[in-house]
């Protein structure tokens with residue numbers, strides 16, 4: 001049994017290579033579709049610097065090496081963040097206002113699952129996903145974006161060597177997740193080149209084609 005029921009909670013996974021624009025497009029999707037955005041990478045980076053965390057050093061070394069942090073850590077962070085949001089919603093009585101489904105909370109889970117066993121484990125124990133939005137972007141484009149961001153981001157992994165490792169992990173380990181969901185007919189694939197606005201227009205068009213409606217606030 002999963003912790004959250006898909007009849008009350010909608011989970012959409014947002015996947016794509018490093019620098020494909022997951023975080024950037026999440027901002028648009030939160031604004032227009034009433035999603036609560038949970039970035040697995042952001043949660044891990046916050047845990048890395050949280051005072052008293054026993055995982056700080058481990059997370060830092062995995063992220064710098066572009067490797068995937070053991071899923072127990074990531075799944076616990078995501079699952080707890082979902083529980084917190086649902087609790088806040090029920091306190092505020094806002095759950096009904098989110099999303100288009102009656103009373104459903106909508107989560108956009110960015111950058112997770114990155115490995116097949118994570119996908120299976122999350123769907124079994126936390127919540128089955130409705131679909132996956134996949135941002136498809138060539139490495140040259142992503143590399144350019146990340147090196148530019150690296151000038152100011154301060155992220156441990158925005159350097160040429162870490163970027164190369166992240167790309168390899170994405171191709172070898174994370175693409176099989178997208179392929180598996182694709183096999184289940186649960187992937188919306190969007191070309192992620194061009195401007196932020198162009199990409200978002202493609203996302204909106206493909207959502208509409210699939211019957212995913214904006215939130216009515």
Ligand code: UP5
Nearest residue numbers: 018019020021022023024040041068069111145149195196
């Ligand atoms: N930008 C975005 N869109 C643009 C566009 N259309 N045109 C021009 N510029 C555009 O964008 C990246 C940069 O490009 C930004 O400067 C943006 O302005 C610009 P962003 O939206 O940040 O892209 P995103 O896909 O979110 O890139 P990010 O670097 O966050 O992707 P990663 O998948 O590498 O990072 P994440 O934070 O998800 O994971 C980091 C690490 O954490 C992983 O490598 C791994 O070590 C670990 N991790 C796990 O172990 N498990 C998990 O489940 C998740 C993460």
Ligand code: MG
Nearest residue numbers: 022023039041
């Ligand atoms: Mg991101």
